[in-house]
Amino acid sequence: MCGITAVVALDHVAQSTLNSQYRSRLGHEIQGSLSNIYHRGPDAHGIWISDDNRVALGSNRLAINDLSQSGEQPFHSEHGVHAVINGEIYMSSEERETLKKFHTFKGHSDCEVVVALYRKYGQDFLSKLRGEFAVCLYDSERQVFLAARDRYGIKPLFWTVVDHRLLFCSEAKGFLPFDWNPKWDVRSLIDDSWLHSEKTIFHGVHKIRPGYYLTCDSFSEHTERRKYWDLTYPDRHTPDKRTEDEMVTEVRNKLIEAIELRLHADVPVGFYLSGGIDSATICGMATLAVEGWSRKSGLDPAEIKKRLKCFCIGFEEETRFDEGPIAQRTADMLGLELITDRMNEAKFAENFSDATYSSEHHNPDLNYIGKFALSKLAHDHGVKVILSGEGSDEHFGGYWQFHPDFLREPDETYTTYQLDENRRARLTAGLEASSKAGYEGTSSEFTQTSSPLAHSLLNNTSISSLLWTVTMADFAPWTSCYGTLDRQEMRAHNPDIATVNLIQNTWHPLHTSQYIWTKSILPNLILTCMGDRMEMAHSVEGRPPFLDHHLTEYVNHLPPSVKIKYDPQTNRLTEKWILREAATPFISDELYSRKKHPFSAPILYKRGGPLHAMLEELVTRENVEQLGFLDGEMVERRFEAAFAGEGDPNAMRYVFTVAQWVVLSQRFGIEKAVAPGW
Template structure:
């Protein structure tokens, strides 16, 4: 896992503009001798950019600059495979015409190497998994992306055709951002890498208002966009930029009967999950496992233990063949969020080495600002700080690589918000479903009422669960309403100039027309719910603040077996009723039923029978404690007014309501505003101002 920063001059422009008065006094015009100066300045800027993301790759650093100074590719390396200099990046082909930098892990690279050896005479230089990118591109062209399996982001430049491509893995496990700056295209693993390249951050207020940063390609920053999961961005020598898709999540026609038996389905999931885990154990450094009290991480730990003990697999290069190393975090026992006792019992059952860090309120407060800086966006709770702290644990005992459980809930139907949409229609693809039509309708009504009451009880918007245009666009699923339930009400009056902003509309619009038609006509509502959640919350929150950003802050590479695309394509093709199963005797639903059955031989009876409890940090904290003091210092009138888009009158007293009156929604708002302040200060974000021509009470004037 690594970090990348790339610069591409558009329409023939150099990647680094000379200052007005250069060393030869030519007022910025390039003459003999100036090219070397320009090159040295570009190299320095690129190095400064890599320095700011060196946490992503502390082991080595490299760059390549084209002879015409138009293209610069930079890379910081976290050495995982091929620890020799042959694994250093950028990579180049034999003719020195194709150049690439890659962030991530590519699996099955040995098989790909063997296959390419039968088709081409191109010789790879080292043993790095990432080096196959150039060989695949040379043989398949842009179609090479479909050959990649793993978690990755990459940039490649073909100097023969002056063609640049940047791509991101199928689920967006690895981040990749881009922006235009002074006639240049900038691409980097983190937006902060743009700061030394002349980028001056501004708030994208519209993106904040309609949650575009969470549900489409926008970010918190104006003009900075994500390359979407399963997409690639290209730039021609003319400067033309476009983004296209190479893969997407898909589901079967809900009207077609699935002929497979339950045992066939269970075995298919088990085999693919074991294989996804097996390929992720391969590394030239030791590999560990994150272990919580939930079934997802426990299933991985159990299967890893089976592969190591029963099949002789190694945990990377670790000489330990009998015991697996697991890492966990514990909160105060009286917080109601501590699952470490269950994790302890799982560790004892599996016979693994178990490393645990205790997190109290002071520890969360101590890490709050740094974790926010690394995430580059806000979060409504402190889960991200807990994950930030967890990622310290493996590093402290010499590990660089861990396996983690992200993505299981999205694929297997694990979230409670999915239940109403599972019940919204019958499941004709699975006629042996124990849920009768009468019971389905009864449970649908009950779950809708329960969901509305829950959102009302925590102060969220329960009215948005009613009929609406966005829901009609998505076959009336309520998951879209749940995703938009917590709407901030702290914005300054002038932000109304951006018009009506509805997060549900953003979610509906983010799905392309082809997918919306499938949602309306062919996909079961549960699958529609899983799709929009995976494109929004999974890619833009869970895989960032609970994934890459907090892990790579400590130079930890996390591998996600549940998001291995051969596995997810298998799971996506299963009937909804083997993901969520009605238990007629217990009169309850079992979420992730088929995952439980697939991993039953590898986990404890306690976990097999346990209802889902999502990973979460505590949500209430005492008056006068470390977090109360921290947020009181951040949420001041001066800091809030310096944001520009927040109304102080709506924020004043927020901290008191959160900590003294214990209002859960106020706590969420307070965490969010405090993170905006941290981002504003750490990034130097310009204060947001009303557009020119805006007048209070009137709006934009002609």
């Protein structure tokens, strides 16, 4: 699926909904909303409007399973249940068979099971879903509307209220045909709450949080937002009696199962392959699965493998960002075809506006444009489904930001874990100090100094101060009207109070860091401008096996010391140790030993080049003033610094951010931000 739209008319417009003129207008609005979502191509729109015109559901289909008309949405039951679903639901044929007493299936689309599950379990059907999805469902008999999002936020779902109508859409731009008037949420930009809460950068537009659902009963203006799933971790004081071999074997088996499920499709399936262990493990395990299937079917495994394509993006300007050569060695080892595209400065400039518009938010790195081009590469080679490695670092301890909190306390769950307390304290302090430097070009200038309250709330962990600095800007003086805003405190207040209690009394500090990252950077940055938005911009569906909740629930309950391994002989930490061990039969020695390298794009560019010319056109005094919330003089100084001499990476990322805001302002038609008239 490519995108969904839903409209619920609230009490105040009850009378206006009961005429044919409104129905026609509503149909046109939904058609416009669906057409507004990404570059959809020829795939079909499906629209359903209730008899009383109170509820409307629309779907823009990317056909993956059941390519016939029987797979088209919305889905309906004879009991008045209507639904649109974006994404994929994984369920065995045996499980599906048991649901036939609750629903008469019209085809074999994976998403149709949602209607049957709702009929059987009511709203608890959400706990039965396995996969990546966004759902809008209307029960006409009970007058209940429900909207939900998958556990990790792989698929997006936004909502707002316009003219007493409750609107839902896979992208904010889908609201434009409903007379939505976009405005900046300046406060969410200043304190980064768009990255750590249900807010977005648009005023009044909210996202359904991962693992949450929203309900609206009998067209009232009141909505309820509830959690149906959350990450859990073990008590840090309870020893884990499993052996390392047992844990490695179970991780391997669960990951293979998650990959095998995501290989099923009625269209070609491919892989993103970089120079890291995550994508290589997926490719290796998938190759094994395909070889097994082909032998059972009496087919030549070599011929079947030829159908599997891997895709990679390389960078011409700076070889340190180029993972093409190691990806090629991995593909050669597995006998897979690797198709590579080369990004250069001109291509970054050419795709900047479209990638930003698809993203719908800013990113101080141009890696999202690389992902935009990578998804186009897959689309151009006829591949509609891609398996990718997102979620591995979050669950296996792959980020260097996790290291200080891994060492902050002893791991009492791991009985063989031994580290002298004095050495542990020194290592923790050293890692914390070195981590504050952050990524290249993201200095601490745009983050507040350490917040005692944030550290206290999060059991004295350092994750609140070490998260990726996403918003880099000097805000206009008038924005002080929002009071003193602290990004670290915003991050620390993201978990609910019950979770904070677990953080303070039950979880190991590493698990606290993983929770905070997985609830913020993962769904609101990595899975958006590095995931679904870039993929769906070219009608490609991304499937991340590492975010299969059957796998993650097991991994979350592993001891911290098998995720990050400390070697007393070398005094070094090995991130994702247990994944490396589980992946050993499927990857090269080179990858097994390789340190993590984040997918990043080149930062510095010369004056007079294609990016400089493009940024000069976007970051003008007039365009910056039209934004309304920035200090124009500081923007000009930063622009000059970005291209002065050898270049300033900090200033360059700043300019990238401002230029993206200008693109969004112009393409969405966003009002100039002004001080609120309180």
